[in-house]
Amino acid sequence: MANNQKQNIDYDKIAEMASFKALTKKKNSFLWTMTVIFLAAYMLLPVLTSYTQILHQKAVGDITWVWFYAAGLFIMTWGLAHLYVSKANSYDKDAKAIIDEYERGASK
Amino acid sequence: MSVTAVVMFLAIVGLTLVITWWASKRTSTASDFYTAGGGLKGWQNGLAISGDYLSAASFLGIAGSIALTGFDGFFFSIGYLVAYLVVLYIVAEPLRNLGKFTLADMINARFDAKKVRGTAALSTIVIVLFYMIAQLVGAGALIQLLLGIDYWIAVLLVGFMMTIYVLFGGMTATSWVQIIKACLLMLGTVIISFLVLAKFNFNILTMFSEMTTATDAGEAYLNPGLKYTNGIDTISMLIALVLGTAGLPHILMRFFTVKDAQTARSSVIWATWIVGLFYVLTIFLGFGAAAFVGKETIVAANPAGNMAAPLLAEALGGDILFSFVCAVAFATILAVVAGLVLSGASALSHDIYGEIIKKGKISPKEQVVAARVGSIIIAVVSILLALGAQTLNVAFLVSLAFCIAASSNLPVIIYTIYWKRFNTAGAITAMLTGLISALILVAVSPNVWNPEAGKAIFVGDPLIMLTNPAIISVPLGFIGGWLGTILSKETNEAKYREVEVKAQTGISVQDVSH
Numbered sequence: 001m002a003n004n005q006k007q008n009i010d011y012d013k014i015a016e017m018a019s020f021k022a023l024t025k026k027k028n029s030f031l032w033t034m035t036v037i038f039l040a041a042y043m044l045l046p047v048l049t050s051y052t053q054i055l056h057q058k059a060v061g062d063i064t065w066v067w068f069y070a071a072g073l074f075i076m077t078w079g080l081a082h083l084y085v086s087k088a089n090s091y092d093k094d095a096k097a098i099i100d101e102y103e104r105g106a107s108k
Numbered sequence: 109m110s111v112t113a114v115v116m117f118l119a120i121v122g123l124t125l126v127i128t129w130w131a132s133k134r135t136s137t138a139s140d141f142y143t144a145g146g147g148l149k150g151w152q153n154g155l156a157i158s159g160d161y162l163s164a165a166s167f168l169g170i171a172g173s174i175a176l177t178g179f180d181g182f183f184f185s186i187g188y189l190v191a192y193l194v195v196l197y198i199v200a201e202p203l204r205n206l207g208k209f210t211l212a213d214m215i216n217a218r219f220d221a222k223k224v225r226g227t228a229a230l231s232t233i234v235i236v237l238f239y240m241i242a243q244l245v246g247a248g249a250l251i252q253l254l255l256g257i258d259y260w261i262a263v264l265l266v267g268f269m270m271t272i273y274v275l276f277g278g279m280t281a282t283s284w285v286q287i288i289k290a291c292l293l294m295l296g297t298v299i300i301s302f303l304v305l306a307k308f309n310f311n312i313l314t315m316f317s318e319m320t321t322a323t324d325a326g327e328a329y330l331n332p333g334l335k336y337t338n339g340i341d342t343i344s345m346l347i348a349l350v351l352g353t354a355g356l357p358h359i360l361m362r363f364f365t366v367k368d369a370q371t372a373r374s375s376v377i378w379a380t381w382i383v384g385l386f387y388v389l390t391i392f393l394g395f396g397a398a399a400f401v402g403k404e405t406i407v408a409a410n411p412a413g414n415m416a417a418p419l420l421a422e423a424l425g426g427d428i429l430f431s432f433v434c435a436v437a438f439a440t441i442l443a444v445v446a447g448l449v450l451s452g453a454s455a456l457s458h459d460i461y462g463e464i465i466k467k468g469k470i471s472p473k474e475q476v477v478a479a480r481v482g483s484i485i486i487a488v489v490s491i492l493l494a495l496g497a498q499t500l501n502v503a504f505l506v507s508l509a510f511c512i513a514a515s516s517n518l519p520v521i522i523y524t525i526y527w528k529r530f531n532t533a534g535a536i537t538a539m540l541t542g543l544i545s546a547l548i549l550v551a552v553s554p555n556v557w558n559p560e561a562g563k564a565i566f567v568g569d570p571l572i573m574l575t576n577p578a579i580i581s582v583p584l585g586f587i588g589g590w591l592g593t594i595l596s597k598e599t600n601e602a603k604y605r606e607v608e609v610k611a612q613t614g615i616s617v618q619d620v621s622h
Contacts, residue, residue: 009615015605024612028526031197039350042190046183046346049332050339056331061313062320064330066179070186074384077190081380084196088373095613 014102023094030087038080045069110427113254116435124273124442127284131277138475141278142209142454143364150371152287154378157362159286160447161188161353161379162293162386164246164414165506167440170387171420172413174394175406178319178329180336181394185387187349192383194354196376201369202525202611203360210451211360211517212459215524218600218607219532222464227539229459231516232357234543235509236452237490239358240445242505244494247441250414254434259498267491270445274453274483279365282446289436289443290382296436300417301389303424304396315395322399329398341574345507348578352510355517358444358451369614396420449486457482500565504555507576508546515542515581519589525611528604530589533596538589545584549577 014020048055048069055066139145148156166188173181207214212228244263251262273281308315320327325334336342353359363372397406397416400423409415418437422430457478462470470478520538523530550556552571558564574580609615 009609011606011609012602014609014613014615020609020612024608027612035194035197038190038193042186042350043343043346045186046332046339046342050336050342062317062327062330063313066331067316070182073186073190074388077193077380078384080193081196081377084193085373085377088201092370099613099615 010102013105014098017098017101019094019098019101023091023098027091034080034083038076041076042073045073110431112427113431113434116431117255117438120435120439120442121269123288124269124281124285124439127288128273128277128281131281131284134280135276135278136476137472138209138458138479140280141476141479142361142450142458144279144283146365146367148283148365148371148375150366150374151378152283153362153366153371153375155290155382156283156286156365157359157375157379158382158386159288159290159293159443160358160362161383162290162440163444163506164243164250164437164441166386166390167293167297168246168250168414168417168437169412169506170390171393171397172406172410172416173335174390175397175401175416175420176403176413177335178323178325178394178398179332180334182391183332183336183342183346184349185390187346188353189380189384189387191350191353192376192380194351195359196373196380198525199354199360199521200363200372200376201614203521204363204366204369204372205611205614206525206607207364209361209364209458210454211357211521212455212463215520215535216463217610218524218530218603219535221532221535224532224535225459226464227536228517228520229455229464231512231539231543232455232459233452233486234547235355235357235512235517236448236455236486237493238505238512239356239509240448240452240486240490241493241497242502242509243441243445243448244490245497245500245502246414247438247445248494248498249410250434250437250441253409253415254418254438260495263491263494266441266445267487267494269442270449271484271487273442273446274449274487275480278479279450282443282450283365285439285446286443289439292436292439294382294386296421296433297386297389297393299429300396300421300424300433301392304392304400304420307396307400307424318399319395322395323403338573340579341576344574344579345576347582348507348511348514348576351514351518351578351582353513355513355521356509357455357513357517358447360517361447361451361454393417393420396424400424445490449483449490452486452490453479453482456486504550504575508550508555511550511576511578511581512543512546514578515546515585516540517542518582519585523589523593524607527593528601529593529599530604531593531596531598531600533598534589534591534593537592538585541588542581542585545588546577546581549574549581553577 059065170184203214206217212225215228216225247266248259248263252259323329366372397420401419406413406416418433421433461478516539520535554570556565557568557570561567
């Protein structure tokens, strides 16, 4: 339906829309906050294992804490991947609303 | 060489050739060739990403590293997996929304400059060649060992197969070879892991307890530090692993095989589960090999430990499982090198020939011919390099490829999507500082120089002690891009608004993907 319009999309107009600015801000702050958190959790592992001994101690049986930290990183990866999907699905709705709003404006 | 092994190798060869024949009938346009027409489903692409990503370095290399160095080998599993969060959070969807066939397409969505495209293509080709040499040399050594044929015949065999898949079946054949390989690899890994667990009475605690006495490292085997004793070097390597994946051309290319950002998203979820499960199982492969094959036998077969997984399969399941695992390793290598050929060819034929030399004025028919010629060139060059590199220790090339990808490609991807002020000069300086600094730092590193003859490529003292320079070269890539940008007056905010809208909303994905 919108194929004709897509030939000449007024990107400046969309970029200036308040709803677009709000989405970008919300999305980017979520993405970069989470990225800083998971990279920090990940990089803390070699820092702890190289400069301290705290993860070298036995936790359960002969299993040392470092394996639990590693397991935590695996669970974090799967968990954050699914968190991303649920967030992204809601951003999709916002993006669709923005495009609808733009197309209504463009057809007037 | 056993009859079972030969039968299984031939089965892999036969099955993949049937797929290629089937795919060849579906490969007529450049879009079919590079992206399977953009028609893959999320689960298909997820499996194909896994098949593309889990290279021989993952399967044979990590199993061997864990067997020989305990937890230090498991660092790779962790880094390779967490890397998918960077791909998912930062790169996958904007890339799908902006690009067509290549990374350079995506950067060119913002900067329509031949210099930018050429630099991006150069960086892609360098990464592809390094990665490919590592795979082909590893493949040659492995098949030489398994089938008892000469190294050069083994390299030619793998090189021939990968060329056939790509040449006739393009991305469709490559994707299905990767999907089947991912299934076979998971099956083989699950079987071995199950047998290893059975040996420990299905008790994880027993397994860890027995590992404290199973190797000559004692309790230290379960802790980091057996191999990586230099903290900065360990941190540097882990930076390359986690940031490199999001810049690897053959992985990025896979996101153009799906129709939209939503499908790109679901394919990363699939890949994260499959790849993650595989990396969990590397613990069983490594521990099992250390306990039931033993360090001496592993090192005798291959000093880097690459034979640990096949030898473990032999110890647990006899000739049949050994042959199966070897055939899986063979399929693993084929799937990865085919993906590499394709991404190298896309940079050479689409970016350099089609867009730069022919200025985009190239007929659909010529595009396909160029794509096939490009594939042959990439394949032949990498086969020749691999034949010449037999005696070199090339294991470090995979982590070097990750390092270049993280230093050269990732900064430019992030700046292109998220930084308004970024400009043409910055794009070029980001890629070149990342690429050149990574190459120079590796050239003066202990991988290349060692005072003892035979330990590295040249005899002499390394200038730096880092085996992986990511901790220096990644920041240099970002700083290079920043400096290049602010030192140039050029701005293109209107173009940035377009890129931002496209990346965030996917509004024009039908336009760019044709």
